[in-house]
Amino acid sequence: MDFYFDFYSPYAYLASMRIDELAAKHGREVNWYPFLLGPAFKTMGLPPMLETPLIGDYVKVDFARSARLAGVEVRFPEKFPNAALAPARAFYWLNDQNPEQAKALAKAVYHAIFGEGRDGSDPKLLAELAETQGIDSAQLLEVIKTPEVKDRLKQEINRSIERGVCGSPYFIIDGEPFWGNDRLDQVDLWLEKGGW
């Protein structure tokens, strides 16, 4: 199954903590796909959620409540939302070689952004976290500047739009789409029953 997430999506942060374990319960593995919500919102012609009247205020209350219910302490970064290009590019490059390492780094990045309120767009943060994972950070920072790696992320973002990914988190199980952290109960049931 596939898990699409924007590193700056707080609901996907909550989902990222549960999704692998949930899938493993049903003998499934999860392919992680970082993307950027910006192009999806542009395709949909929608303003950023927090800037939207009514919804913006609601989402703040709803997310804080959902995080408390999940027992997750959240600290928002000063600049929010933001585009986490460096870790998204790094992810795909690492993922081609070592998916587990790519996933571990993505989890570390997510924790830095929403667990510690750090700036996920800063390549220095990526380098620091890569080092703690035993990844050569100097090489990683060079690699993510190359056109090939930049293009790879662009392709994945285009593909996300082709696949209908309209928000974050977004899950696709054998072609069936589920949008939102609040769909994880249905995802759980879908994996158990094989659909309904």
Place this chain on the structure above:
Amino acid sequence: MDFYFDFYSPYAYLASMRIDELAAKHGREVNWYPFLLGPAFKTMGLPPMLETPLIGDYVKVDFARSARLAGVEVRFPEKFPNAALAPARAFYWLNDQNPEQAKALAKAVYHAIFGEGRDGSDPKLLAELAETQGIDSAQLLEVIKTPEVKDRLKQEINRSIERGVCGSPYFIIDGEPFWGNDRLDQVDLWLEKGGW
């Protein structure tokens, strides 16, 4: 607790079938508030959901799946979405005299729209359903044409926006807002624990 719903909101149709029973389990009563999503979407600057790229396609899949999971057979009316002014106006007028009767009529209207695919904007449908509830339909159709009753709905819609109602269904429990049929599990828990 308060339950805001647009008669043309299919997710609120699912919620309308559960909300009274769910609240009663916790010794609570539900005040029903029909409103129209149109003015809320105008306030938010958003296009209708089904006309929005990506989200429109997703919502069709998601709603059908959620309805199947709930065991609810749904038949969409030919004209969808639509503005169910007549039943919303009738609701507030009846509700001032007999809240249980107003609620029963609202449930009958909802079933006609999404259970039978009938036109909820047609005053003839309202009249027919009112008669089956023992309500004088000729009087009802006259009453909903009066400026007082029309204004009452406008006031309730304005109040919904003041209260932050950004979608349908939307629940407010002692000031705490919950948006979406998929928040009913949180609503259940909130009523049980008195918050968290």
